[in-house]
Amino acid sequence: MDKKVVTIYDVAEAANVSMATISRVVNGNANVKEETRKRVLEVIDRLNYRPNAVARGLASKKSTTIGVILPDITDLYYASLAKGIDDVASMYKYNIILTSLQESVGDEEQILNNLLSKQVDGLIYMGKQLSKKLKRTLANSKTPIVLAGSVDKNNETASVNIDFADAVYSVVNQLVQNGHKKIAFVGGSLENPIDGKFRLDGYKKALKKAHINFSSNLVFEAEYSVRAGEAIWDAVKNSGATAAYVTEDLLASGLLNSAMKSGIKVPDDFEIITSNDTILCEVTRPKMSSIEEPLYDIGAVAMRLLTKMMNQEAIDENTIKLPYSIVKRESTR
C-alpha cells in the first residue's frame, strides 16, 4: 500500500542519484551511463513510479494533449473522424480532450479558452465554421489547429477534406447519365458552406454540363435526421424529381424508407445517392449508394498534420484533399 504518491525525489533518493538524472532517464536523454540508467529503471519499477504529467507539462510547457472540438459525437460522421484522430494521436502519444459544441452557440469562445487554458499542444476543429473571433484568439495563442471534415473558405487554416464539389459533381453527373432530368438536391442548412456552397456548386456544375436548368424547386433544406428525411419525401416526389442526391445518411435513409413505403421502388422508380458512407448505408434496405468519404482517414491525416505543425515541421500543403470514391450499392442503378 503506497502511503503517498511516489515522486521523482523518492526515486532519486532510492537510486542514489539526483532527480535530474531520473528526469533524464525518464525522458530518454542520452547523457546517462548505461549502468546508471539500468539502476534507475529498476528503482522506478520497484517503486512503481509514475511521472506526474501535470508537473511535467508545467515545466516543459508541453501537455502532450490536444483538444478536439466537434458538434456531436453520436453523429457517425464525427465519430468516424474522431476515431481516426484518436488512433493517430495515441500513436504519437498524445491524449485527446474531447469537447462537444453544445446547443448554445455563443460559447465556442469559452470552449476554446478552456482548452487553451489546459495548455493543449494543438487543436482539431470539426465545427461548421471557425469564427473570426476564434481565429484571432487562436492566432495569438499560436496553438496550431487543423480542420477535419470542415472547410475554411479562405484556406487560411489548415484542413483535411475531400473535394466536396467534385464528388457531388460526379454523382449528379452519374444520375444525369442514367437519364434523369430532374434531380433533387436534399441537404442540410445551406448556411453551412459545405452544403450551401461546395456541394451545391458541384450539383449546379453537373446540371450545367448536361444543359439542364438549375431550379431552386429541386433544392431541399432539412435537418439531418431520419424523421426529416421521411417528412420531406412527399415534397421531393411532388417536385417531379426522379432521383436525389442527399448530403447526409440519416436524412437519406428517412427519404429512402418513405419512398419504399409509399410504393416507389428504389432504385427502379427513383434513385438515391447519399454522402457519408457511414454504416447506415449498409443497414437500410436497399443499401444505399454513397459518396465514400474516407472519414477515418481524414481524421487520421488531420491528426498527422497537426503533429507536424506541433513539431514546427515544414508543411507542404495546408489544405489537403483526400481522394473520395463512390460506392455503388442498391439505391442506384
Next chain:
Amino acid sequence: MDKKVVTIYDVAEAANVSMATISRVVNGNANVKEETRKRVLEVIDRLNYRPNAVARGLASKKSTTIGVILPDITDLYYASLAKGIDDVASMYKYNIILTSLQESVGDEEQILNNLLSKQVDGLIYMGKQLSKKLKRTLANSKTPIVLAGSVDKNNETASVNIDFADAVYSVVNQLVQNGHKKIAFVGGSLENPIDGKFRLDGYKKALKKAHINFSSNLVFEAEYSVRAGEAIWDAVKNSGATAAYVTEDLLASGLLNSAMKSGIKVPDDFEIITSNDTILCEVTRPKMSSIEEPLYDIGAVAMRLLTKMMNQEAIDENTIKLPYSIVKRESTR
C-alpha cells in the same frame, strides 16, 4: 499582439495587488474587498488573462479532468453513453480525456497509467471487464471510477446500468406470449458477462417460466456487425426458431435484412427484437422493436455519480440500475 502569455504576476502588477489576491478573485474566495475584486476583474479582462490550468493543477492537485475509457467511439452504444457523460461533465466544468481500447488488449494497464499520470480526478470505464490488476492499480491511486453500461460481477466497483437480465426476461417473455416456442438468442461473445451471463440468464428464466426447455442450439454467438448478422440468418432460420432476441443493433439489422431478402416477412413470419435502441432501429425497414436502454442517461448518471465520488460525498448506492423500457416498432407483432 500579446508578445508573451500573461501570467498571474502580470495581472497582480497591473492591478497593484499581490498574486495571492488575484488567485483569490479567480477562485471566488470571499476574502477580497468588493472594490479590489472589481479592479482585478477589469485588469484580467483587459489583459486577457487566462489562468494556466496546468499550473493550477499542479498546485491544487486537481486537474478538473476525467478519463473516459471505451472500446470504440464509432459504436453508437458507446457514443451515446459518451454523450451523456460529456454533457454532465461539462456541466460540472470537467474536461474529458477520451481513450479508446485498441485491439491490443494487453495495454489497458498502460492506458490506465497514462490517464493516472495525467492526474485525472476520476475515471469512467466502459470496457468489457475491469481486470484484477487494473482494480489494484486504481485502488492504490485512490482515483474514483465508475462503470457505465458495463458490469462488475462482484459489485465492488460503482456502476450504472439497466437490469439486463430483467429486460431480456421481459422481451423474451413477450415473444413467448406471442406464441413462439423456439426463440433464438443471438448475442456477441458469451465471454462477456453482459451477454453470456445477465442476458442469457434472463432468456433462460423466461423460457423456464413458459416450461420451454433451453436448447443451446438456439443460442448464437456472432460478432457485432451487419455482415455477421446477415451471415448468421440461415443458421438461425434452420434452427427452427420463429423469433429472435438479439443483443445488439448492427447484428440485428443484418439478421433482419437477410430475413426480409430471403422472403421471410418480419414480423409476420418471424419476430425480431433487439437491445440498444440506437438510431439504427429507426433506419431499418421494418423499424426494429428494441429494449430501450437509456444510454444517454446511463452516461449522464454515471458522470454525476463520479462527481459525487470526486467530492467525497456520501454515495447511497454504488450500483445504480436505471429503468429500461421496451419500444415496440415494426419488427414485432
Next chain:
DNA sequence: AATAACGTGGAAACCGCTTGCAAAATGTGA
C-alpha cells in the same frame, strides 16, 4: 482610550518536474 475581532492582502513555501550550467568523473594522448 485601550483591546479585541475582523476583514484584507502580502510573503513565501510549496506542487513535481525540466533544463541550462557547472562540477566531477573518466578517458585520452603525449
Next chain:
DNA sequence: TCACATTTTGCAAGCGGTTTCCACGTTATT
C-alpha cells in the same frame, strides 16, 4: 603522469499557480 577533452552527474532556478501563516489597518466593544 599531466593537461585537456569528453562523459556523467548534480545544483538550483524556474514553470504559474494555490494556500498557509501573518501583519496591518479598521471597526466594534467595554
